[in-house]
Amino acid sequence: MLIRNIFADLPVEVDCEHFETLLECVNFKLERIVSHGQATTEGEWYDQGHDEWVILLKGSAGLLIEGEDEIRQLMPGDYLFLPAHLRHRVEWTHAEGETVWLALHDQAHRLSVLSPPLQKGG
Amino acid sequence: MLIRNIFADLPVEVDCEHFETLLECVNFKLERIVSHGQATTEGEWYDQGHDEWVILLKGSAGLLIEGEDEIRQLMPGDYLFLPAHLRHRVEWTHAEGETVWLALHDQAHRLSVLSPPLQKGG
Numbered sequence: 001m002l003i004r005n006i007f008a009d010l011p012v013e014v015d016c017e018h019f020e021t022l023l024e025c026v027n028f029k030l031e032r033i034v035s036h037g038q039a040t041t042e043g044e045w046y047d048q049g050h051d052e053w054v055i056l057l058k059g060s061a062g063l064l065i066e067g068e069d070e071i072r073q074l075m076p077g078d079y080l081f082l083p084a085h086l087r088h089r090v091e092w093t094h095a096e097g098e099t100v101w102l103a104l105h106d107q108a109h110r111l112s113v114l115s116p117p118l119q120k121g122g
Numbered sequence: 123m124l125i126r127n128i129f130a131d132l133p134v135e136v137d138c139e140h141f142e143t144l145l146e147c148v149n150f151k152l153e154r155i156v157s158h159g160q161a162t163t164e165g166e167w168y169d170q171g172h173d174e175w176v177i178l179l180k181g182s183a184g185l186l187i188e189g190e191d192e193i194r195q196l197m198p199g200d201y202l203f204l205p206a207h208l209r210h211r212v213e214w215t216h217a218e219g220e221t222v223w224l225a226l227h228d229q230a231h232r233l234s235v236l237s238p239p240l241q242k243g244g
Contacts, residue, residue, distance in 0.1 A: 102177070104152065
């Protein structure tokens with residue numbers, strides 16, 4: 001049986017974000033993302049045509065959702081569901097060391113939330 | 123935006139394993155599993171009709187694959203792909219505290235591995 005570790009084989013090149021597809025099928029894609037202090041370009045937003053579920057596993061990040069006043073700070077273990085076309089930005093990722101994300105992209109556009117997330121903080 | 127933490131709201135009942143569906147769609151299901159020292163019943167095997175991708179996020183576990191001599195020890199961050207009908211057993215989970223897993227079940231039976239995992243250890 002083949003076993004890997006999500007925190008192993010981290011890229012040494014810190015000038016860019018690294019995307020690695022761990023699994024892909026017709027309807028979804030599972031991806032590891034490693035950031036090194038990167039943020040979404042100023043003035044730009046992610047506006048995806050598909051639903052995404054994402055968990056931060058190492059490091060930290062600041063996430064801004066369009067229409068919200070405050071940047072949400074994500075710590076290890078924090079996860080959220082981003083419906084298609086919910087515009088959002090990564091304002092910052094931890095400047096020291098790696099920030100590791102696991103992202104599940106629904107490519108069938110049929111993702112539904114069974115377990116409504118609890119609100120964190122205020 | 124609603125954010126939860128995978129390590130929060132852990133069940134207090136330690137006499138059983140707890141399964142929580144985080145997301146479900148037509149083709150896949152994402153599940154948090156919390157174990158408290160549980161193991162697969164002696165002499166029994168998991169023999170699933172679907173592919174599964176699983177990552178251990180907290181605690182530790184011993185996994186035995188049918189036909190292998192050695193139990194594989196899983197530590198936080200370790201993940202693997204379990205094709206349908208690959209018979210396997212959880213020999214043990216950490217006796218103290220929780221072992222937290224994130225499991226992605228492919229319900230479309232069409233999962234394919236793009237990125238072949240590296241062998242861990244020997």
